[in-house]
Amino acid sequence: MLPPLVGIGLKPAHYRDVLETGPDARLPGWLEVHPQNYFVDGGPPHRWLSAVAERYPLSFHSVGLSIGTAQGLDEDELEQLAQLCARYEPASVSDHLSWSGNADDRYPDLLPIAYTRATLEHVVEQVARVQDRLGRTILIENPSRYLAFAQDEMDEVDFLDALCRRTGCGLLFDINNVEVSCTNLQLDPEAYIDAIDAALVGEIHLAGHATEWHDNRPLLIDDHGSHVTDRTWALFDRFVRRAGARPVLIEWDTNLPDYAVLIAEAERAGSIMARATAAVAA
Structure with missing residues (x-):
């Protein structure tokens, strides 16, 4: 398991910064990588x-299992992930509640699924297959959404809750995705935050997003390319005041900033969580 500290997503631009951090530094507390970037036998990626x-x-945050694909998850991808886990024994492994291809094509996107009973049965089976092959429980991340399906039979929180309880997996709770989805679908983000069972949450993600305007309404784009927004910080504070400390990640994947900027975001997250933990204890 990851420690209840603040980590950052590791990018090659920051390899040296991370390794040259002094032993007295508080941050980062842990590091997350996309394992697909290390699906090679050797070379510089593995040396670093x-x-x-x-x-x-280490946390392995997979983007390629395509758990929601109708034909089933990508077995080659799962096998490579299993081999990488055996090599590094990461403290945590996660993927997304989404799909990224079919039997013939792969897409560079995390696409949404319909929240139906039939989809739930399918995703439960796929998560169980991943956990059986890896020999460990995994975390599943709530998605960022831009639309909802007309045939949805339950809301997202209920779907995630049922998935976690039936498979034993945990929830990677992306609070930026809550702001993105709730804004785009005109839902109440505070109500979403309050409905999540904190006992299921094994990790929290915080990130920034872009905003476009269409017909005088904002459309939030989950691009991980900017500072965490004030709204997401407030939602994070609301959750950890109820839930207490969790492993927290600052996720920044595009428009990559200087290392010091990432650490400043991590320090802010740590301060908020420390105050929240004190409030819970009181």
Whole structure:
């Protein structure tokens, strides 16, 4: 398991910064990587990751299993992930409640699924297959959504709750995705935050997003390319005041900033969580 500290997403631009951080530094508490970037036998990626793994707990945040694909998840992808997990023994492994292809094509997107009983049965089976192959429980991330399906039979929170309880998996709770989805679908983000069972949450993600305007309404785009928004910070504070400390990630994947900017975001997250933890204890 990851420690209840604040981590950052590791990018090659910051390899040296991470490894040159002094032993007295509080942050980062752990590091997250996309395992697909290390699906090679050797070379510089593994030299860097091996050096990092000697100093920090690792989280593997997969973007390629395509758990929601109708034909079933990508078995080759799962096998490569299993081999990488055996090599590095990460503290946590996660993927998304989404699909990214079919039997013939792969897409560079995390596409939404319909929240129906039939879809739930399918996703339960796929998550169980992943956990059986990896020999561990995984975390599933709530998606960012831009539309809802007319045939939905339950809301997202109920779907995630049922998935976690039936498979034993945990929830990677992306609070930026709550702001994105609730804004785009005109839902109440505070109500969403309050409805999540904190006992299921094994990790929290915080990130920024872009905003477009259409017909005088905002459309939020989950691009992970900017500072965490004030709204997401407020939602994070609301959740951890109820739930207490969790592993928290600052996720920044595009328009990559200087390392010091990432650490400043991590420090803010740590301060909010420390105050929230004190409030829970009181």
